[in-house]
Every structure is written in structure tokens, then in C-alpha cells.
Amino acid sequence: MAKRVTIQHLADELNTTPSTVSRALRDHPSISVGMKKRVRDLAILRNYQVNSIAANLRSGQSKTIGVIVPRINRDFFSNVIAGIEEVANKQGYGVVICQTHDELQQEANCIEALLRTRVDCILISISLETKGFEHFKKVIDMNVPLVFFDRVQESSKTIRIVNNDEKGAFVAVNHLIEQGYKRIAHFTGPGYINIYRNRKEGYLKALKENDIPIDKNLIIENKLDYQAGYDGMRQVMKLSNPPDALFSSSDYAALGAINWLKDNNYKIPNDFGLVGYSNEKFTSHISPSLTTLDQHSLEMGKYAANVFFDRFKSEDRDFILNSLSINPKLIIRESSKRKRKV
Amino acid sequence: MAKRVTIQHLADELNTTPSTVSRALRDHPSISVGMKKRVRDLAILRNYQVNSIAANLRSGQSKTIGVIVPRINRDFFSNVIAGIEEVANKQGYGVVICQTHDELQQEANCIEALLRTRVDCILISISLETKGFEHFKKVIDMNVPLVFFDRVQESSKTIRIVNNDEKGAFVAVNHLIEQGYKRIAHFTGPGYINIYRNRKEGYLKALKENDIPIDKNLIIENKLDYQAGYDGMRQVMKLSNPPDALFSSSDYAALGAINWLKDNNYKIPNDFGLVGYSNEKFTSHISPSLTTLDQHSLEMGKYAANVFFDRFKSEDRDFILNSLSINPKLIIRESSKRKRKV
DNA sequence: CTGAAAGCGCTAACAT
DNA sequence: ATGTTAGCGCTTTCAG
Numbered sequence: 001m002a003k004r005v006t007i008q009h010l011a012d013e014l015n016t017t018p019s020t021v022s023r024a025l026r027d028h029p030s031i032s033v034g035m036k037k038r039v040r041d042l043a044i045l046r047n048y049q050v051n052s053i054a055a056n057l058r059s060g061q062s063k064t065i066g067v068i069v070p071r072i073n074r075d076f077f078s079n080v081i082a083g084i085e086e087v088a089n090k091q092g093y094g095v096v097i098c099q100t101h102d103e104l105q106q107e108a109n110c111i112e113a114l115l116r117t118r119v120d121c122i123l124i125s126i127s128l129e130t131k132g133f134e135h136f137k138k139v140i141d142m143n144v145p146l147v148f149f150d151r152v153q154e155s156s157k158t159i160r161i162v163n164n165d166e167k168g169a170f171v172a173v174n175h176l177i178e179q180g181y182k183r184i185a186h187f188t189g190p191g192y193i194n195i196y197r198n199r200k201e202g203y204l205k206a207l208k209e210n211d212i213p214i215d216k217n218l219i220i221e222n223k224l225d226y227q228a229g230y231d232g233m234r235q236v237m238k239l240s241n242p243p244d245a246l247f248s249s250s251d252y253a254a255l256g257a258i259n260w261l262k263d264n265n266y267k268i269p270n271d272f273g274l275v276g277y278s279n280e281k282f283t284s285h286i287s288p289s290l291t292t293l294d295q296h297s298l299e300m301g302k303y304a305a306n307v308f309f310d311r312f313k314s315e316d317r318d319f320i321l322n323s324l325s326i327n328p329k330l331i332i333r334e335s336s337k338r339k340r341k342v
Numbered sequence: 343m344a345k346r347v348t349i350q351h352l353a354d355e356l357n358t359t360p361s362t363v364s365r366a367l368r369d370h371p372s373i374s375v376g377m378k379k380r381v382r383d384l385a386i387l388r389n390y391q392v393n394s395i396a397a398n399l400r401s402g403q404s405k406t407i408g409v410i411v412p413r414i415n416r417d418f419f420s421n422v423i424a425g426i427e428e429v430a431n432k433q434g435y436g437v438v439i440c441q442t443h444d445e446l447q448q449e450a451n452c453i454e455a456l457l458r459t460r461v462d463c464i465l466i467s468i469s470l471e472t473k474g475f476e477h478f479k480k481v482i483d484m485n486v487p488l489v490f491f492d493r494v495q496e497s498s499k500t501i502r503i504v505n506n507d508e509k510g511a512f513v514a515v516n517h518l519i520e521q522g523y524k525r526i527a528h529f530t531g532p533g534y535i536n537i538y539r540n541r542k543e544g545y546l547k548a549l550k551e552n553d554i555p556i557d558k559n560l561i562i563e564n565k566l567d568y569q570a571g572y573d574g575m576r577q578v579m580k581l582s583n584p585p586d587a588l589f590s591s592s593d594y595a596a597l598g599a600i601n602w603l604k605d606n607n608y609k610i611p612n613d614f615g616l617v618g619y620s621n622e623k624f625t626s627h628i629s630p631s632l633t634t635l636d637q638h639s640l641e642m643g644k645y646a647a648n649v650f651f652d653r654f655k656s657e658d659r660d661f662i663l664n665s666l667s668i669n670p671k672l673i674i675r676e677s678s679k680r681k682r683k684v
Numbered sequence: 685c686t687g688a689a690a691g692c693g694c695t696a697a698c699a700t
Numbered sequence: 701a702t703g704t705t706a707g708c709g710c711t712t713t714c715a716g
Contacts, residue, residue, distance in 0.1 A: 006692095006693055006694085007693065007694065007695095008693075008694095018693085018694075018695090019694095019695075019696080022693095022694065022695060022696090023695090023696095026695090050693090050694085051692090051693055051694070052694095053692090053693080053694090054692070054693035054694040054695090055693080055694055055695075056694090057692090057693080057694075058693080058694045058695045058696085059694085059695070059696095
């Protein structure tokens, strides 16, 4: 086991001190170019690697950002993460990712783990099970900046980056109405989660503005995964007065719905129109391709990370807003395009 | 900024010393139950959190495993990661994840970053661009255990966890032949990557054993993403003697192929049969659903992590194998089921 | 059963 | 421009 080479070794070999080596390595202005070169050459030669652990302990910061998401294999989240990484890396920060699998207990575990590793900041999109704020208390107590994105905790004063879900839903449902659909169903998630509640609001608002009566039987709250979508579709289509369109708060549930419709010989978009949410990659590859809302996930990640770097790092900016809202963009595809336009 | 509570604070308040507090917290046998209780109660009361950075510096290990994958938003990789996390967390280890986006430069960056943070082990599936071993040298030099999985570096003596890709491919192609397909095309990736080379071997072997002539025009090497699949399909179908089936080394490329076929009015599986690779979740949701090979991704992750814990941690096991091979499982779905059986 | 003391590798005031 | 010194928070001999 070759012991790892430290700053001390380099100093000894160059007949100088650790401080000089440290400074040389980090391009400190008051070190002569000659010394810098000698130090660096030797560092490379000896295959020296900074020990960030030691550096972090000393400097009191870990130079890493902790990110907590429900699951990493969603395009939405993996793009957000990519955005965070882009900004963080540019600032010399690392990113560590945890997934909660949409479980509250796992979320608490993730927080504990990140706190122990002394991340400088936590960016989080909460799990489906998260209602309370207790497990975030510790983060606040330890003075670790906390930024919520997408699925946020609203009972707190902490910063939030969200989509304008209500507006997105409103635009989506209006689009369906324009295409001539009359009875529009809606798949939604738990009402205590901002995004689902807001999307439902947008849905209701669009119906009202178009004088379409609201039918509670057409609003289904479920897990929003593939199977829930499949089952939900069957459920609403068995009504005496079934819908002719669906606005789903999730692309996965919309996919389930599409497959139920296909299995039962409905023609999309003629018999039935659909709009999903999130612009997951598969939505453009399936047939019919799925109309959906793009949430600018990459940008959302960048914003979230920048909140930390701007708000908590530099005092020179007067960053007073607590909540940043990004407008989603409707991507119209085959599943809802009943009328052809020029 | 409330300064964070340390072991020293607790010691002061209890009129004891840091060593005692440290031991009490870690359930050291030679601390009285009374003391343990007092320490722990106070720790909770004061909201004490170990500073892993300090602990790691002292103990010389970070208790974290570094994982490097091409991209996290593939079901295959995210499942492998889940497997790794499961094993690691059980051992009190954390996991940090890096993605290379299939770029060599990013891969090198990830390695550097993980080395700096002094991860205790690196588990990696290499990028599409990775041919050499140079950037792994440093890992070996620093005595950090290195485990390859799935896409592995074969020119080294390091441990590898792989699928039996050749066998998987062999089984897949045999299945197509059994279903009556006569001319089977193949989409593959760079030949210097084990998985693609081995799958191609399996494909060739199956053809040979069934006395089917090999036609090089039917073997396409591309990026294996959706677009490459779409374009590749067009390319082979324009041949004077086009294929009637495809074995694709990637589910995404197979999806592209399916869509080209649909766009051109081919009927699947009657006119054309397809088999993909990896059992990505979407393969069961599209129509026709895609026959593919499941790689036991979760298990692969567990194996990879356990290699570290068994081989590098405990000396009591004689773990001599350098390469562990897992048999993939053919999942037969609509895209290749031409003959109906009982 | 508990305390004293040293040190992990690095950084940064404070010298010189 | 470089050296001296102290210490980040924890663990771990070694002594009682």
C-alpha cells in the first residue's frame, strides 16, 4: 500500500514548507513563478492529488452541493441534475445526488447523510409522501442553505424554484378545447403537493373560462405512473358519460391511458385527445406522439444552483424574491392535433 | 450563524472529554451505560451531527463509494445504482454518482473528482469513447480499488462484473430464427467496447449454427440511440435484399427502428421481427411491445458493490475470480412473436 | 471506565 | 516571497 503523497512530501523534497507548496498549488499571488513551476512539476511527477477532505475540514466548507430527488431515471430530474452540475462544476463545486424513491423515510435519510458530509447547500424536490417540515428543521438549524425546486414545501420561507404549473395546465386544457374536445378528464396527484394542486387549478380555470361544466367524476387522483394511467382511463371510460380528452399531470400516466385506449380500439386523436406533462423523452417517440408541457428542466437546475451561488454567496446582489417561477411550454404533437391548421 | 455543535461542546457541558463523548457516541464497549445515555441524550438535545469530514480525515477513509456511469437516466444504470446503494448503505457507506455523458474527457474529470474526495472505491461503466487505460492509472497508483461493470476495460487485471452478452445475443437471435425470420440485421456499437463486440459474436455464432449466411451489409455500427436506429433501419431496408428481422444492441435504437417501420407501413411482427437489449422500462409500454434482454441490473449493482466489500475488505474469503458473468434473460414480447404457441 | 495528547492533511493569520 | 504556527473536529493509542 503505497502511502499517498501529501503536501508535506513535496515540501520536504523541495526544501520548502507546506504553506508554500499549498500556495503555489493554488496560484497564490505572492509566490514566485519559479517556485510555482517547481512545485507544480513535482506535484505532477509524484502524482499528487489534493486531499479535499483535509482541505474541507480546514476551510469549513465541503465545496459540494447535495441534491435530493424522487428518482434519477426520469428525464425531468436527470436534466435538472445536469443543469445543477453544469453550474456547480463551473464554480469548482461537486454535486452529490440522492434519491428518495418517493418515500418520506428515505428523504429523511438522505438529509441526514448530506448533513453529515457537510454539503454546503441542499437542493431538493420532495417525495410524494412529504407533507411536514420536521425533517427539514435540522437543515435550517445547521444553517445549511435549502432550495426547493419543482415539488416544493410551501409552508416555509425557504427559496423555491417552480414552474408556473397553473399556467401550463391552463394553456394545455385551452388547447384541447380549441381542438374541439368537449369533456376533458384530468389525472392528478396528491393535493398537498404544489405541482398537482396548481395544475388542477389551471385545469379548472380553463374549463370555467370556457363555460364547460366541471364533473368531479372526470378528475382522478392516483399515483400517476403507467399502471395508474391505464386503470384510470378504464375507470373514466366506463362512466355513462365518458370524456373525449385527458389532461394528465404526468407523461407516464398519459402513456398508460394511451395504451388502454389503443387496447380498446379508440382512435387518437380523432376519438380522444391527450396532453401529458413533463416532456419526457419517450413522448416524442411513441405513436401517436404525445402532446405535453416542457418544463425547461435544464434551466430549472441552473436556476436552483445559481440561487445558492448568488443568494448565499455574494452579498452584492439584492436578491429578495423567495420564489422563482418558470413558464412551461406546450409541445403540440399528434395525440391532441385533431384540427389541422395551415 | 449558529456555530455547529461539536463533540467538544458536548464534552464541556458534561464535564468530560472529547474522547469519552466520541466513544459513547460510537457505542464503545468500555464506556458505562450511564455515560452513554447522558452523552446521547445531550447529543440529541443539542442536535449534534457528526462531522464526517473530520472523522474521515482522521480515519483515513471516506466511507463512500464513487460510481461512474455514462448517464443516469437509463433504467439499466439507475437500477444498477439502486443495487449499489442498497448494499453500500447497509454497510454504512454513502454513494456518490458521476455521469460522463459518454465522453472520455468527462470520465477523466469524474475520476479526478472522486480521487480528490478520497472515495474508498470506484465502480465504473466506461464511456463510449473510452479505449485506453491512462486515466485509470492514477486510481491504481493511489491504491483505490477499481471495479468495472457492464462496459469494462479489458486490457487490465482489475475486477469486472459483466453480463454474458454473447450468450444473450445468441439466445435472442436463435429466438428470431425459431420464429421463422430468415435475414436478420444487427445494430452494434464500437467494437472496442466489450458488450457490443460480444453481442455481435453471439449474433454471428447463432447465424452460423443455423447455417444462415452472414451478410455484412446487415451489420450496422452506429451510436445506438433513437435517431441512429431510425436511420439505420432505413439504410438496411433500402438494400436490394432487405432483412426481415433486427437484433439491436440497444432498446433505444430498436425503438427508432420500430418507428421507421411503422412510418413505412411494415407490420410487426408479421413483416418484421425485432429484439432489443437492456429491458428498458419503455419496452413493455410501447406497441408493439419490444422483445429484449433483461440484464438483472439491480443484481449487477449488488455484485459490483459486494466485490468491494468482500474482496477488498475482509481477508477471510478467498475471492480469486477476476470476472463475474451474469446470464441475461430473454423477455419475449409482441415485436418478435410471429408464431403463436400454446 | 475515563482522560491526555497526538495527529490525519491542509490553510491562513501572522511573522520575517 | 517564504516560513512559523495554530488549528479545523474527530479518533485513537497510551496512561492512568
